[in-house]
Amino acid sequence: MSLHSILLKGGWVIDPVNGIDGEADILLEDGHVTQLGPELKVRPGTPVVEVPQGCVLCPGFIDMRVHLSEPGYEHKETVSTGLAAAAAGGFTAVASMPNTEPVNDDAGITGLVLAKAAEAELVRVHPVGAVTRGLAGERLAELGELREAGCVAVSNGVRSVADANLMRRVLEYASMCGMAVIDHCEDVLLTQDGVANDGFQAAALGLRGMPSAAEDIFVERDVTLSGMTGAPLHIAHLSTRGALEAVRSGKARDFPVSCEVTPHHLTLTDDRLDGYDTNYKVNPPLREQQDVEALLQGLQDGTIDCIASDHEPHHYDEKLVEFDRAPFGIAGLETVVSICLDRLIHPGYLSLTRLVELLAINPARILGVVGGSLGVGSPADITVLAPDLPVTVNAGEFRSLARNTPFDGWALRGGVAASIVGGRTVYSNSSVDGAVEFETVTSDQ
Amino acid sequence: MSQQADSSLGDPAGPLVLGTTVGLRTKDLLGIGDLSSEEILLILDTAEAMKEVGTRPIKKVPALRGRTVVNLFFEPSTRTRMSFEIAEKRLSADTLNMTASGLSVVKGETLVDTVRNLGAMAPDLIIVRHASAGAGHVVARLCSAGVINAGDGMHEHPTQALLDALTIRQHKGRFDGLKVSIIGDLLHSRVFRSNLLLLQKLGADVCACAPTTLMLSGMNRFGVRSTTSVDEAVDGADVIMLLRIQLERMRGHFIPSLREYFQRFGMTTDRLRLAKPDVIIMHPGPLNRGVEIASEVADGPYSVILEQVANGVAVRMAVLYLLAGGHQG
Numbered sequence: 059m060s061l062h063s064i065l066l067k068g069g070w071v072i073d074p075v076n077g078i079d080g081e082a083d084i085l086l087e088d089g090h091v092t093q094l095g096p097e098l099k100v101r102p103g104t105p106v107v108e109v110p111q112g113c114v115l116c117p118g119f120i121d122m123r124v125h126l127s128e129p130g131y132e133h134k135e136t137v138s139t140g141l142a143a144a145a146a147g148g149f150t151a152v153a154s155m156p157n158t159e160p161v162n163d164d165a166g167i168t169g170l171v172l173a174k175a176a177e178a179e180l181v182r183v184h185p186v187g188a189v190t191r192g193l194a195g196e197r198l199a200e201l202g203e204l205r206e207a208g209c210v211a212v213s214n215g216v217r218s219v220a221d222a223n224l225m226r227r228v229l230e231y232a233s234m235c236g237m238a239v240i241d242h243c244e245d246v247l248l249t250q251d252g253v254a255n256d257g258f259q260a261a262a263l264g265l266r267g268m269p270s271a272a273e274d275i276f277v278e279r280d281v282t283l284s285g286m287t288g289a290p291l292h293i294a295h296l297s298t299r300g301a302l303e304a305v306r307s308g309k310a311r312d313f314p315v316s317c318e319v320t321p322h323h324l325t326l327t328d329d330r331l332d333g334y335d336t337n338y339k340v341n342p343p344l345r346e347q348q349d350v351e352a353l354l355q356g357l358q359d360g361t362i363d364c365i366a367s368d369h370e371p372h373h374y375d376e377k378l379v380e381f382d383r384a385p386f387g388i389a390g391l392e393t394v395v396s397i398c399l400d401r402l403i404h405p406g407y408l409s410l411t412r413l414v415e416l417l418a419i420n421p422a423r424i425l426g427v428v429g430g431s432l433g434v435g436s437p438a439d440i441t442v443l444a445p446d447l448p449v450t451v452n453a454g455e456f457r458s459l460a461r462n463t464p465f466d467g468w469a470l471r472g473g474v475a476a477s478i479v480g481g482r483t484v485y486s487n488s489s490v491d492g493a494v495e496f497e498t499v500t501s502d503q
Numbered sequence: 504m505s506q507q508a509d510s511s512l513g514d515p516a517g518p519l520v521l522g523t524t525v526g527l528r529t530k531d532l533l534g535i536g537d538l539s540s541e542e543i544l545l546i547l548d549t550a551e552a553m554k555e556v557g558t559r560p561i562k563k564v565p566a567l568r569g570r571t572v573v574n575l576f577f578e579p580s581t582r583t584r585m586s587f588e589i590a591e592k593r594l595s596a597d598t599l600n601m602t603a604s605g606l607s608v609v610k611g612e613t614l615v616d617t618v619r620n621l622g623a624m625a626p627d628l629i630i631v632r633h634a635s636a637g638a639g640h641v642v643a644r645l646c647s648a649g650v651i652n653a654g655d656g657m658h659e660h661p662t663q664a665l666l667d668a669l670t671i672r673q674h675k676g677r678f679d680g681l682k683v684s685i686i687g688d689l690l691h692s693r694v695f696r697s698n699l700l701l702l703q704k705l706g707a708d709v710c711a712c713a714p715t716t717l718m719l720s721g722m723n724r725f726g727v728r729s730t731t732s733v734d735e736a737v738d739g740a741d742v743i744m745l746l747r748i749q750l751e752r753m754r755g756h757f758i759p760s761l762r763e764y765f766q767r768f769g770m771t772t773d774r775l776r777l778a779k780p781d782v783i784i785m786h787p788g789p790l791n792r793g794v795e796i797a798s799e800v801a802d803g804p805y806s807v808i809l810e811q812v813a814n815g816v817a818v819r820m821a822v823l824y825l826l827a828g829g830h831q832g
Contacts, residue, residue, distance in 0.1 A: 258721025264636035264658030264693060267720050334637030378615050380635035382656070 063087040064481070064499050065100050069109030069442070072116050074411050075419060075431040084115065086438040086499070089481040094432055107499060110492030112446055113475045116414045117432050118150025118439030120421035122318050122366035123240070123294055124391065126152075126183075129170060130159025135371040135459050137174035137183070140391070143369070143458035144181045145485035147391040148474035150439035151182035152369075153240075153425060156193065157215030163188035163199040165207035172208050180484045181477070182439070184210040184427050186240060189228045195219045198227060205235045210425045213240035213294070216341065216386075218276050220246070226283050233289030238316075238424055240292045243276035243301065244268075244342070253382045255343040259328040265381065268343050274300035281308035284315050292424050293317035295368045297342035299352035306361045316424050318364035319353050321397040322388055326350075326464060336377045336384035337464045340370075354407055363420040365413075367394045371460030389453075389460035395441075396449045397465065399472025403445065410445070417441075438481035444490045447473040527825050531650040533639045534659035535700040543701060547669050549821035550814070556593055557816060567596035570627040570827050574600045575642075576653070577614075577633040582788055582812065583653050583663075587630050590819035596827070599626070614641060622646030627827050631655070649826040657691050663787055664697035666818040668705070670811050671742055674783050678705035682779075684736040686712040686768060687746025687795050690719055690757075694787045695746060699727060712736035714768065716757040733768050738777045744785040745770055745795045761794050771797045775805065783807045 064086050071082040076094070085093035085100055093100070109115065121144060127135040135143075137154075144152045154171055156162035162171065168185045175183035187204035189212045191197045201212055212232050218241075219225040232239050249268040254260040256267025277293055281304050284291035293305060296317045308315040328344045338344060356362040370387025377384050398417070402408045408416075418441070422430030428437050453466040476496040477485040483499040527542055535543070556564055572591045576584050584600070591598040614633070618641070621629065628649045631639050636656035643650040654660040668678070675681055683702055689695045689711055702709050703726065711722070711729040722729050730736055737743060748764055758764045775782065784796075784805045792798045801808060 256720050258724040261690075261719035261721055262696070262725070264656050264696060266657075334640045375613075378613075380614055380633070380641060381637045382635045 062481070063092075063100075063104050065098065065104050065106045066115065066440075067106050067108055069113055069115045071432065072114055072410050072414050073432040074414055075117070076433045078432070079411060084432060084440070086481045089438050091432050091434055091436045091438055094434060105498060107495045108492065109442070110444070110475060110490055110495070112444065113490070114410065114443040114445060115432070116441045116443060117418040117430050117436070118477070118479065119148050119395070119417040119441045120425070120427070120429055121147075121149045121152040121369065121391065121394070122292075122364050122421045122425070124152040124154055124367060124369040125157065125371065125387070126154045126171065127371055128158065128174060129167065133373050137171060138178040138180070139457060139459045140369070140371070141175060141178045141180035141183065143389075143391040143456060145477045145479075146457045146474065147367070147393070148395040148441045148443070148477055149181055149391065150441060150477055150479045151184060151427065151429060153184045153186050153211065153421075155215055156186055156188040156213055161188045161193050161215075162186070162209075163191050163193070163204070165203050168204060168207035168209055181479050184425055186210065187212045189214050189219060189232070189239060190224070193217055195221065195224065198224070198231060201231055201235045201237065205237055209237065210427055211238045211240050211292070214242055216242050218242055218244050218246065222279060222283070225280060226287060229283055229287045229289035229291060233287065236426065238290040238292050240294050241280050242294050243273050243280060245272040245275050248272035248275070253339060253343070254331055255328045255345050257328060257346055259331055263331055263334070265331065270298040270300055270345065270349070273298050273342055274304065277301040277304040281305060281313060281315050284308065285311060285313040288314065290314040290424070291316075295320050295323065295342055295366070296353070296362070297323045297345050297349060299349050302352050302356045302361060306356070309361065316363040316420070317361070318366040319357070319362050320366060320368045321390060321394050322464065324350060324353055325397060325401050330464065334381040335464070336379070336381055337388070337462050339381060339384050339386055340388050341386035357402070357408060357416070363416070363424065365394065365398060365416045367391050369458075371458055372462045374461055377462050387462060388464060389456065389458050389462045391458060392456050393451055393463060393465045395443065396451065396470040396473050399443070399445055400470035404471055438478060440478040441474065442476040442478070442493070442496065443472070444475040444487065444493070445472045447471070447475070447487075447490055449473040530826065531639070531643045532661055532822055532826065533643060533650065533652045535661045535664050535697045535704070536659070538661075538704070540704045543665070543668065543704060546665055546818065546821050546825060547672060549825060550665070550669050550817040553817040553820035553824070554814070556820070557813070562593050563595055564593065565595045566824055566828050567591070567594040570596045571625070572596045572598050572628045572630065572823065572827070573621060573626045574598065574630045575621070575632070576600070576602045577631075577638070578603065578654070580632050580653070582815070583632065586812070586815040587653065587819050590816050590823055593816070594820055594823055596823070614638065615645060618642050618645045622648065628823060651822060651826065654693055656693065657696070658693055659697045660693040661697050662815070662819055662822060663694050664701040665822070666811055666815040667698055667744065667785060667787070668701055669814045669818055670785065670807055671783070673810070674807065675741060678702065678707045681707045681741045682710065682739055683707045683742040683744065684710040684712060684740040685744045685746065686733060686736055686770065688717045688748050688752060689713045689746065690717045691749070691752070692746050698744065699725065703727070710736050710740070712768070714758060714764075717752070733774060734777060737774055740778045740782055742783050742785065743770065743778060746787070747789065747791055748794050765794055769793070769795055769797060770800050772799050772803065775800065785811060787811070
């Protein structure tokens with residue numbers, strides 16, 4: 059029996075878990091990393107891919123928060139198109155949110171999502187189950203069965219669990235099942251039917267406001283409950299200065315809390331809403347400059363653990379309506395890496411090592427899934443970056459079915475050269491010289 | 504101006520005599536925020552000329568003959584819709600009225616499809632009233648017709664602010680340094696937002712007064728003096744503008760009762776003693792007598808409420824004329 063093997067030669071490798079930040083070769087055999095180091099000696103005849111000049115190889119990026127929309131909303135996105143978008147966005151795995159129709163509160167739905175993902179043969183899917191039946195916030199879902207069916211975490215989707223007692227039980231029970239709770243924090247009694255951040259801009263535009271406090275209060279409540287129960291809690295798409303303070307205070311008390319931010323909350327403010335473009339309508343809403351600055355600080359000081367797209371695809375018909383009638387959400391999978399390189403790495407806010415922590419190491423740790431490392435024995439999940447590639451975002455060319463992005467037309471420095479999942483290239487970027495070579499990385503040879 | 508106009512368009516001003524040769528910079532009037540102070544004054548000057556038409560035995564000029572104007576009202580309106588319609592007819596435009604109950608939206612058609620279909624019939628101007636802020640922007644993006652915002656949610660109602668300004672100018676002759684106090688439900692009011700922008704552009708000293716629950720978020724960034732004391736707002740005021748308190752606001756916990764609102768914020772003859780002796784009282788209507796305004800004030804000597812209504816027609820004629828006939832773009 060012959061081993062399928064391939065050598066990735068001469069690339070710059072960033073693998074913080076193994077203390078590597080330099081030129082190194084990687085030998086992939088049967089979907090795993092079997093050797094890692096400079097100038098590797100391999101068996102004669104082993105196929106070699108010369109890594110293109112300037113490219114950086116990282117442990118595969120994992121998107122903590124993606125709405126794949128199937129089953130139920132196939133007009134927005136399917137598992138297959140969502141995963142194609144993930145591959146093009148440099149992700150080798152995604153966590154899929156449970157707010158489908160029917161909701162993923164049942165082993166059957168988890169199985170369906172996993173089957174569709176297996177059929178697509180692109181990036182890995184880690185299903186996230188619903189914390190309550192139908193995400194109604196009333197009764198605990200069968201979390202044990204969801205865990206057995208393949209869910210790696212549970213979430214309340216896009217609706218908070220209003221009942222604090224139920225949230226306490228959710229945390230305790232999920233923790234017993236070995237799963238973190240991924241928490242959308244919003245006090246809907248305070249946001250009411252708001253559509254934009256409550257502040258000067260919404261007031262001037264006549265848009266109903268969603269106060270920052272609505273997010274702060276629920277983050278504070280759930281961080282406190284995490285401390286009380288000792289159960290792991292992950293705050294999704296954190297967007298306010300106050301919520302960040304709550305997480306910081308929880309971490310200072312050694313509560314098992316973590317949090318993520320999205321690229322749009324790091325780069326856009328509610329000033330963008332004049333013109334009423336519904337592509338800027340997102341929940342949590344775009345906040346103010348002081349919040350953006352706090353989030354950048356939180357990325358630097360380690361309070362923030364992950365960057366996630368919160369990819370929420372919508373059909374253009376759904377977004378082409380009055381601002382207050384449009385659904386919330388941004389299709390983010392294909393712009394995360396370019397935004398991070400252009401806005402966080404090149405201006406010097408973060409190092410590439412820190413970016414790998416935010417996009418690979420911490421997501422793998424929080425979800426308890428494989429990845430985050432290129433050490434010997436790890437799955438051959440690799441994100442290849444082209445940090446200086448000039449990129450112009452073109453929503454019309456998205457692999458996603460959706461086009462709802464506020465970044466269309468943005469000129470950015472840095473992109474994805476290739477995505478390798480289990481030793482097989484699932485995406486290579488034709489605008490990177492030599493990246494096509496990665497296409498020879500395939501387990502089908 | 505009309506003498507220089509392209510003769511192929513006909514003579515848009517007809518027998519009107521207008522002392523200006525400039526139009527508005529844009530094809531639409533979506534909000535006061537888009538207008539310069541010069542453009543605001545141009546509209547007011549044009550409206551003065553239009554007022555004269557309303558005093559003639561035959562109240563009609565041919566300025567917009569052959570132009571099609573659609574009144575697209577997704578929200579109920581009596582005053583504004585009638586005012587636009589009279590203005591259109593006095594300018595000889597062909598008018599079409601579409602109100603919420605008659606629109607395909609009740610059959611599930613989207614705003615975008617309604618407007619695209621309307622646009623395919625090539626109207627010259629569309630007047631839009633809609634419950635969603637920014638609805639006028641959607642319409643303006645989708646069709647080449649000029650769009651006049653007749654009220655979009657809580658955002659703006661520019662022709663209301665213009666008719667209020669015309670009324671103020673007729674009584675006070677100026678805006679600079681004038682103390683204008685706006686009292687009532689500021690939060691939900693598009694009339695407040697448009698008036699605030701307009702009065703600030705023309706140099707008035709605006710004071711905004713409401714219970715804290717009905718103030719706007721980020722009030723300090725609007726550059727307006729605000730107070731919860733109605734006496735402070737009335738003290739020395741040249742103009743007092745009252746805004747409607749809607750009954751349903753009690754359900755949102757904004758005010759405990761209409762009774763308490765009237766006691767603390769309602770405009771009474773007693774409270775008015777603090778104002779300038781020549782104060783004028785304004786209200787965009789419809790009135791809630793005994794809530795934001797006592798009947799004695801609404802019907803009293805300081806009230807200019809019906810003049811506002813009359814000026815509404817002249818201001819809308821001016822805007823229609825400047826966008827359909829006088830626009831040089």
